Amino acid sequence: DGGITQSPKYLFRKEGQNVTLSCEQNLNHDAMYWYRQDPGQGLRLIYYSQIVNDFQKGDIAEGYSVSREKKESFPLTVTSAQKNPTAFYLCASSVRGSTDTQYFGPGTRLTVL
Amino acid sequence: AQKVTQAQTEISVVEKEDVTLDCVYETRDTTYYLFWYKQPPSGELVFLIRRNSFDEQNEISGRYSWNFQKSTSSFNFTITASQVVDSAVYFCALRLYNDMRFGAGTRLTVKP
Numbered sequence A: 001d002g003g004i005t006q007s008p009k010y011l012f013r014k015e016g017q018n019v020t021l022s023c024e025q026n027l028n029h030d031a032m033y034w035y036r037q038d039p040g041q042g043l044r045l046i047y048y049s050q051i052v053n054d055f056q057k058g059d060i061a062e063g064y065s066v067s068r069e070k071k072e073s074f075p076l077t078v079t080s081a082q083k084n085p086t087a088f089y090l091c092a093s094s095v096r097g098s099t100d101t102q103y104f105g106p107g108t109r110l111t112v113l
Numbered sequence B: 001a002q003k004v005t006q007a008q009t010e011i012s013v014v015e016k017e018d019v020t021l022d023c024v025y026e027t028r029d030t031t032y033y034l035f036w037y038k039q040p041p042s043g044e045l046v047f048l049i050r051r052n053s054f055d056e057q058n059e060i061s062g063r064y065s066w067n068f069q070k071s072t073s074s075f076n077f078t079i080t081a082s083q084v085v086d087s088a089v090y091f092c093a094l095r096l097y098n099d100m101r102f103g104a105g106t107r108l109t110v111k112p
Helices: none
Strands: A004-007 A010-013 A019-025 A031-037 A043-051 A054-057 A064-066 A076-078 A087-094 A108-112 B003-005 B010-014 B019-021 B024-026 B033-039 B046-052 B059-061 B064-069 B074-079 B088-096 B099-102 B106-111
Touching (some): A019 A031, A019 A087, A019 A108, B003 B099, B024 B074, B046 B059, B074 B088
Parallel strands (some): A010 A108
Antiparallel strands (some): A043 A054, B088 B106
């Protein structure tokens, strides 16, 4: 089955720790995205990547980092510099960047203790 | 600046009622794309429809229909004969090239 997987589903972190969220897709999509969702709000773009070894900051990139070493994988690291990291994180991919439809993974809920 | 407004924060209906979710967008571009996604309690966003700015034809898919009106910058979504399984948060989104803007979402509750 083709799709996007995110792991883990739930993640707990102590303050001051970095944590990495996994996102993998087997759809052969070129573009991948990370969004953050807070309660009662829409999604906000953290980072996106249109090709391997290249990525751009979104609206709220501060305190986050990404890498794109493989086409299938786009991990997100939430660093200790992120002031309020507790949120629901969604990964998405599209055939290409630009205006193609984005398809989403199941999400990771991060809670900072 | 691009913006999407979903003024209805929550809607509650009884099963079999029709319900319309409103979406108003702002952009100065003439080429753009509009989307609707469904987010069930599991959390994953499910793609429902994509519409480009040059295609104002309304679309119907089963119990779902969409009304796109450029004159009022609206892209409304109607569910006919709602069912309990329709209960979810619905997001409208506007995309220009690499910029995707989501509305705040409308939480729909369908009661049996």
